[in-house]
Every structure is written in C-alpha cells, then in structure tokens.
Amino acid sequence: MSDQPILTATGITRRFGGITAVDQVNLHVHEGEFLSVIGPNGAGKTTLFNLISGQDRMNGGTVTLDGRDITNMRPHKMAEIGVARTFQHGRVFGNLTVMDNVLVGCHTRMKAARSSVPVVAPVLEILKALIRPASVRAEEEAMRAEAREIIATFGERLTPRIDNPTYSLSYANRRRVEIARALALHPRILILDEPTAGMNESETAEMQEIIAGLKAEGRTILLIEHKLNMVMQLSDRVMAMDNGRVISEGKPYEVRNDPKVIEAYLGHSTIGGGRPASGDPDEGSAVGVARTRCDAPVAGQFTLAGGSQ
Ligand SMILES: Nc1ncnc2c1ncn2[C@@H]1O[C@H](COP(=O)(O)OP(=O)(O)O)[C@@H](O)[C@H]1O
Numbered sequence: 001m002s003d004q005p006i007l008t009a010t011g012i013t014r015r016f017g018g019i020t021a022v023d024q025v026n027l028h029v030h031e032g033e034f035l036s037v038i039g040p041n042g043a044g045k046t047t048l049f050n051l052i053s054g055q056d057r058m059n060g061g062t063v064t065l066d067g068r069d070i071t072n073m074r075p076h077k078m079a080e081i082g083v084a085r086t087f088q089h090g091r092v093f094g095n096l097t098v099m100d101n102v103l104v105g106c107h108t109r110m111k112a113a114r115s116s117v118p119v120v121a122p123v124l125e126i127l128k129a130l131i132r133p134a135s136v137r138a139e140e141e142a143m144r145a146e147a148r149e150i151i152a153t154f155g156e157r158l159t160p161r162i163d164n165p166t167y168s169l170s171y172a173n174r175r176r177v178e179i180a181r182a183l184a185l186h187p188r189i190l191i192l193d194e195p196t197a198g199m200n201e202s203e204t205a206e207m208q209e210i211i212a213g214l215k216a217e218g219r220t221i222l223l224i225e226h227k228l229n230m231v232m233q234l235s236d237r238v239m240a241m242d243n244g245r246v247i248s249e250g251k252p253y254e255v256r257n258d259p260k261v262i263e264a265y266l267g268h269s270t271i272g273g274g275r276p277a278s279g280d281p282d283e284g285s286a287v288g289v290a291r292t293r294c295d296a297p298v299a300g301q302f303t304l305a306g307g308s309q
Pocket residue numbers: 016019021039040041042043044045046047048
C-alpha cells in the first residue's frame with residue numbers, strides 16, 4: 001500500500017432541504033486498500049458514494065483522485081478516469097445483452113484513452129466506424145475477448161447467458177453484470193454499493209468470494225455492505241456513519257466493538273426501526289439473521305462476535 005491515498009474526500013457535505021444527509025465527511029483510500037462503509041439505513045452512505053462518484057453534486061467539500069481535483073466531475077468523466085461504481089438497486093442496460101453491457105465499460109475506457117482533439121477526433125471515430133479498417137476490427141475482437149474473460153469471472157452464471165438481454169436475467173445475475181461492466185473500465189477505484197443486497201445466503205457467499213478475488217488482485221475497493229460477516233472478512237479498514245457523520249473508523253474489529261456503533265444500530269432498531277424502511281425487500285437482512293424494519297444487526301452479533309479479530 002502506498003503512502004499517498006488514491007482518493008481523498010474532504011469536508012463532504014450534502015443537504016436535502018432541512019436534512020444534512022452527509023455532514024463534513026472525510027474519507028481516504030490508499031492503493032490496494034479495501035475500505036468498507038457501514039451504518040444504519042439513512043446514515044448517508046449511498047449519498048456519500050453518489051457525491052464521490054459524481055452522481056450527485058455536493059454543497060461543500062472536495063474530492064481528489066491521484067492528487068487531481070475531481071470535485072463534482074460528471075459521472076461519465078469519472079468513469080473515464082477510472083472511478084467505477086455499482087448501485088444499491090442495480091443498474092444495467094436492460095435491452096442490451098450481457099456482452100454489450102460489459103462492452104460499454106470497455107468502450108468507455110477506450111474512448112478515454114483516445115485523442116481528445118475537438119472535431120478531428122470525433123470525425124476520425126465516425127470514419128473508422130464506417131470504414132471499419134482491420135485495426136478497428138482487431139480492437140473490437142480484443143475487447144470482446146476481454147469482456148468474455150471478465151464475464152467468466154462469474155463462473156457459469158453469466159457465460160451461458162452472454163447473448164441474452166439483461167432484462168431476462170435474475171436479479172442476482174443483473175448485479176453480476178453490473179460488476180462485470182465496472183471491471184471493464186479497469187478502474188483505479190471500484191465502488192460497490194451493497195453488492196449482495198437481495199441475494200440469498202449461497203449467492204452472497206459466492207459474491208463474497210468474487211470480491212475477495214478482486215481484493216487479492218490488489219484492487220482498490222470502497223464497499224457499502226450490511227452483511228457484517230462479509231465486512232469483517234474483507235475489509236482492511238471500516239468507517240461507520242450515522243446521521244450523515246462518521247462516528248467510528250479503524251480496524252474492522254475496533255469499529256464493530258465501538259459502543260458508538262453498537263448504539264447507532266441498536267438505537268435504530270429498538271425505536272421501531274428509526275428511519276422508515278424503503279420498502280425494499282432486500283433491506284433488513286443485515287447479517288442474514290433477523291429482518292427488522294431497518295438494517296440493524298442484532299446486538300449479539302456485535303458482542304458475541306467477541307473482541308478478537
Ligand atoms: N434525493 C434525495 N432527496 C431527499 N432526501 C434524500 C435524497 N437522497 C437521500 N436522501 C436522504 O438522505 C439521508 C441519507 O440517505 P442515504 O444516503 O440513502 O442513506 P444510506 O445509504 O446510508 O441508507 C436519508 O435521510 C435520505 O432520506
């Protein structure tokens with residue numbers, strides 16, 4: 001892990017009317033680091049990720065990637081410079097096939113690598129697309145080969161469905177496609193918002209294995225996840241949020257055992273769910289034990305897990 005963080009977010013703030021969803025949050029991630037963000041529903045996790053990845057515009061704060069200011073950069077530009085993300089409720093191009101969804105990621109990366117000379121570059125692109133010289137055909141074939149390889153990361157889940165439109169896939173498979181598309185960007189940083197939401201136990205285990213594989217490749221990963229076992233096993237560092245603020249940060253076991261974190265979760269579950277649940281059937285499965293109105297782990301999950309790593 002290098003000394004300089006890849007990504008630094010400082011003083012990030014986002015208000016929605018009277019609610020400060022994200023309040024002066026600082027975050028940094030080093031190359032090859034795995035940072036998880038946890039916290040009860042409504043803590044501000046997704047909003048924070050939206051701000052970092054350009055899906056939403058912040059009221060205050062700055063974000064840098066490799067020292068370059070990328071505050072409020074448009075999301076497609078973020079993708080081009082290697083900030084890749086998946087969404088809490090999954091987003092794929094439903095009418096495109098599995099292959100084409102992943103090729104979108106490859107094309108975005110290629111576009112970023114090409115000349116950005118105004119007028120000349122787009123005209124050249126059009127000419128190449130019309131004439132399709134051998135170099136273009138070779139590049140397309142290379143991209144397809146790479147897309148197939150990425151798709152194969154998911155074993156037999158996606159490869160047999162490679163030419164199927166993604167609307168015809170199961171929810172879990174659509175989420176896998178989303179990750180495959182993000183990987184096709186060759187991201188500097190991979191941002192995953194609840195990648196196992198809505199997945200059953202075996203699908204979750206399978207996804208955890210895939211994410212562990214990505215970590216083992218040395219990728220830099222930012223994860224929001226409610227399944228604490230997974231967070232404990234994968235993370236180098238954990239940050240806990242509540243009411244838009246960071247309430248704890250450190251080694252996974254330190255954060256898990258931090259009374260402020262336990263209280264944040266318990267507070268939300270014992271007062272009848274705290275913030276209203278979204279109605280999403282995926283939510284409330286915190287650690288796969290109890291479905292509560294919010295996504296709080298039950299108390300025992302913290303205490304019985306013990307103070308050891
Ligand atoms: N687009 C929005 N408009 C208004 N309020 C929002 C919007 N997005 C999020 N919020 C509010 O911001 C708070 C944080 O939400 P969110 O970031 O989704 O939390 P988390 O991902 O931790 O569950 C919540 O109170 C939520 O209702």
